[in-house]
Each structure stands twice: as structure tokens, then as C-alpha cells.
Amino acid sequence: MKLDRHGRWARFSYLHMKYLFFSWLAVFVGSWIVYVEYSSYTERCRGHDCKNSICDKYRKGVIDGTACSSLCEKETLYLEKCFTAKPNSQVYSGNWGDLQGVIKCQMEEAPHYDLGGEMEPRKEAAPVAFNKPTKGTSVEKFREMIISHLKAKVGDQANLADLATQVLSFTDSNKDGQISLPEARSTWALLQLNEFLLALVLQERDHTPKLLGFCGDLYMMEKVPYSPLYGISLPWIVELWIPAGLRRSMEQWFTPSWPHKAKISIGLLELVEDIFHGTYGSFLMCDVRTTTFGYNERYDFKVVDARYIIPEATFQERIRQQRCDVDEDCLYGIDCLTSCDLTKHRCTPEVTRPNLAKVCDTLKNYILRGAPSDLSDELEKQLYACMGLKGSAEQMEIEHSLILNNLKTLLWKKISHTKDS
Structure with a gap:
């Protein structure tokens, strides 16, 4: 069918408007996705805040650990790509000299026990975090604290004393034969975490990544090069469309x-x-x-x-x-x-x-x-x-x-x- 001039113009206008509409829609959706992803990223990924909080406590002598100097003074340990899913548990890839690993850092007060969340004990509020053990606590008293905590976590096992000995050896981060109060406070904070406890329990079995270093309750574990089990990890925005x-x-x-x-x-x-x-x-x-x-x-x-x-x-x-x-x-x-x-x-x-x-x-x-x-x-x-x-x-x-x-x-x-x- 042959169109007249008016018809051809109308057809052109319709196609042009359709093209402009979908172009605008694509730009709008793309901008919205970028905005949502950026907003979500800034809400979830707060590694800079986590590092500042940890290093502030380290400089004040509240905490200590094998990674503190590298993280806060030498800056040879640093956070890279963010993998955080929940704001109160920061997860980043990281480098420490020649070592590659995963850095995990706890933030803020964890929610009260909730079956939808992590089954961790309530964290102390920020102003009093890392306040256990208290000044004047002896190593023997700290050992008793550890055994009591482990008993509450895993039950009354016959060999808890052996596990407590492993914990105390770990606590001496600079291997000077002494346990300082800042070292003890860092270990106590780490003991509250399921992942750290499992790493201790299975340290001879190699199923869990090795702990490379810690400062307070920030810790770095060895990188697992292939994960998840199926070997494919996609951005969440891509997942939505597959x-x-x-x-x-x-x-x-x-x-x-x-x-x-x-x-x-x-x-x-x-x-x-x-x-x-x-x-x-x-x-x-x-x-x-x-x-x-x-x-x-x-x-x-x-x-x-x-x-x-x-x-x-x-x-x-x-x-x-x-x-x-x-x-x-x-x-x-x-x-x-x-x-x-x-x-x-x-x-x-x-x-x-x-x-x-x-x-x-x-x-x-x-x-x-x-x-x-x-x-x-x-x-x-x-x-x-x-x-x-x-x-x-x-x-x-x-x-x-x-x-x-x-x-x-x-x-x-x-x-x-x-x-x-």
C-alpha cells in the first residue's frame, strides 16, 4: 500500500517517538540501577569506618594483634574489593605484603538473638567494646574465662582445657611469652564469633582457611581461590535477569x-x-x-x-x-x-x-x-x-x-x- 506524504510523516514520527521513549527508558533504568547499586554499596560497604575504629582503639592501647602494626602504622595490610552482605559484618578481599586473603571486620552492636540473623551473643555497645577481660585479670583467671565461655558454646567436653591452651598460645600475638591486656581483649572479642571458633576447632584438618592475622575483632583469613562450589559468582543485578x-x-x-x-x-x-x-x-x-x-x-x-x-x-x-x-x-x-x-x-x-x-x-x-x-x-x-x-x-x-x-x-x-x- 502506497502512503502519501502525510502518512509517511506520521509513520516517521511514530517510530521516532517510540525510539526516543525506549532510549529514555533505558537511560532511566540504567541510572536507577547505578543509583540503587551505589546506594546499596555505600550502606553496606563501610570498611574505611571499620579500619578507623579498629586503628583508633589500637593507638589508644585498647587492643593489639599480629596485624595491628601492618594495618594501622605501616599500611602494608589494606582492604580492596567489598563482598559485604550485611553492614555489621564487613567482608573485603585484602593484601598483606605478598599474602592475599579475606578481611572480616565486625561493626556496631549486633541485633539480639534472632532466628533470621546470626546466632551470636549480644555484642557490647561501642563505648564499652573490648572491655573484657578487665584490668588486673591474671592469665590464670583469663584461662578460666576462656574455659567457661567454651563450655557455654560447645558443651562440657572433657578436653576443653587443651582448647583453652591453644587459645592462650594464639593470644600471645608477638610471641614474647607474655599476654598483654590488649592482646587478651582482642582474643576475647574473636572468641564470640562462630567462624573463629570453628577455625580453632578444625585447625588441624584444613577444611577452614588459615587465619593469617588479627587486630581486635578484625581478622584476615587465607583466600579460597575458587568459590562458590560451582565456580560461578555473578553480580546481584545480573542474577535478577537469569x-x-x-x-x-x-x-x-x-x-x-x-x-x-x-x-x-x-x-x-x-x-x-x-x-x-x-x-x-x-x-x-x-x-x-x-x-x-x-x-x-x-x-x-x-x-x-x-x-x-x-x-x-x-x-x-x-x-x-x-x-x-x-x-x-x-x-x-x-x-x-x-x-x-x-x-x-x-x-x-x-x-x-x-x-x-x-x-x-x-x-x-x-x-x-x-x-x-x-x-x-x-x-x-x-x-x-x-x-x-x-x-x-x-x-x-x-x-x-x-x-x-x-x-x-x-x-x-x-x-x-x-x-x-
Whole structure:
């Protein structure tokens, strides 16, 4: 159909207006995204404030530690990229001379115990932070404080004295054979954190990154080069636009070869073994998403975020205090759910699924994809048996141990003769 001059002009005007509208919309949305991301960044990422607060206390002689001089005087330890998710727990990549790591710093008063947040004790308010132990406290009295604190955290274990000795050795940051009050106050602040406690408990097992240094409750841990477990981490704004199915496919594209995945999976199963009735009691894994785990260049498994791996004794003590109307009110983190006692409207202390069942759930898609054909059926059978475990591990200790050993043996036999082991 042939258009007249007026028609052609109208058509041009319509297309022109449409182009201008979408151009304006793109600019507006882009600007909004940048603004929101920048606003979110400035609200979350306050590493400069955290460093200033720590260094102010160090210069006043309130705290001390292996990293204080490098952070506050020599400036050879510095914060780089921000990975903070919550403003009161700052997380940055960092450099300390030739060392690369992750720097974590606590800020402000943590919220009172809340099942939606971290299960940490209430922090002291800023003006009185780092006020324990008090001036005049002897080393022996400090040791008693440590043992009492550890007992409250992990339960009355027979070898708490050994763990307290390790803590005291750590406290002597300059290795002069003496423990100063600032050193003791820094260690006491660190002992309140789940991640630090787990690093102490598992320091001989290599599942947690090594602690490189500390100043007050700011600390630096070794970098885990590959995380999350699937090896792909995207900006949150990109995540919003990726369909769940495509995301799962992308995750599989970035996984290591199957023998390497098997080695990483064995490491995760060994972690479950180590924290179930371990040397210093049992721990619960309350966030078993792949984002909390990673691995190094040798494909050794590492815990990237241990904030939600908590002592069972601490969990049970706190969960009993939680009022509830339905079971969902008794959820901590992503994965630690108990039931609601409707006669008392209080949460019961026993989790509905043991650590092993949750780990197998996470490993299913990871380890079955690409599995050798002569192993696939038996591996799938063992994983589904594992995922079906219910109740606390104590109630099914034999079955728990049997499935755990079967899975480890199955994977190990397949890779033990290869260079991947």
C-alpha cells in the first residue's frame, strides 16, 4: 500500500517517538540501577569506618594483634574489593605484603538473638567494646574465662582445657611469652564469633582457611581461590535477569572435571564427619548452599563462610527460647529447622534433618552430572538414601556412619588410582 506524504510523516514520527521513549527508558533504568547499586554499596560497604575504629582503639592501647602494626602504622595490610552482605559484618578481599586473603571486620552492636540473623551473643555497645577481660585479670583467671565461655558454646567436653591452651598460645600475638591486656581483649572479642571458633576447632584438618592475622575483632583469613562450589559468582543485578533453569545450566558449565568434583565432595563429607561428635563436640551446618563452600588450586575442599556452622549446644540452648506457632518459626539460617511444641509454643531443640542429609542434597546435582556410567546408578542410590535421613544424627548414628562411609568409599575407589587424588 502506497502512503502519501502525510502518512509517511506520521509513520516517521511514530517510530521516532517510540525510539526516543525506549532510549529514555533505558537511560532511566540504567541510572536507577547505578543509583540503587551505589546506594546499596555505600550502606553496606563501610570498611574505611571499620579500619578507623579498629586503628583508633589500637593507638589508644585498647587492643593489639599480629596485624595491628601492618594495618594501622605501616599500611602494608589494606582492604580492596567489598563482598559485604550485611553492614555489621564487613567482608573485603585484602593484601598483606605478598599474602592475599579475606578481611572480616565486625561493626556496631549486633541485633539480639534472632532466628533470621546470626546466632551470636549480644555484642557490647561501642563505648564499652573490648572491655573484657578487665584490668588486673591474671592469665590464670583469663584461662578460666576462656574455659567457661567454651563450655557455654560447645558443651562440657572433657578436653576443653587443651582448647583453652591453644587459645592462650594464639593470644600471645608477638610471641614474647607474655599476654598483654590488649592482646587478651582482642582474643576475647574473636572468641564470640562462630567462624573463629570453628577455625580453632578444625585447625588441624584444613577444611577452614588459615587465619593469617588479627587486630581486635578484625581478622584476615587465607583466600579460597575458587568459590562458590560451582565456580560461578555473578553480580546481584545480573542474577535478577537469569531464569532459574539457565542459572542451573550455567553452574554446570563452570564445574571442574568429574574426578576433581569427586575429590571436593569427599572433602565436604569429611567435614561432616569431623563436626559430628568431633573432638570438641558437635556442630550444625545451617547454610549448606554451594555459595558457602569452595576449593583451592589442588581441589582441596574449603569452607568459605562458616558463620552458620554453629555448636549444637549453642543452637539448642537458644532455640528453646524461641516462641512459635508453626514449625517454620523454628528455622535458623537456611537449613536448621526444628518442630514447634504447640502445648508450650516453644521450639524443640532437635533439628529435623542431620548435616549429612543436607549435604547430600547439595551434592546430588554436583556429583551425579558427568559421573562414570559404571558408578552412576550406585552413587544415585546412595545419595537418595542419604537425603532421606531424618531426625538428629544421634538417633541414627549407625545408619549415618554407614551411609557416610559408603559414599566416601564409592568416590575414593574411583579416583584413588588417578593423579586427581
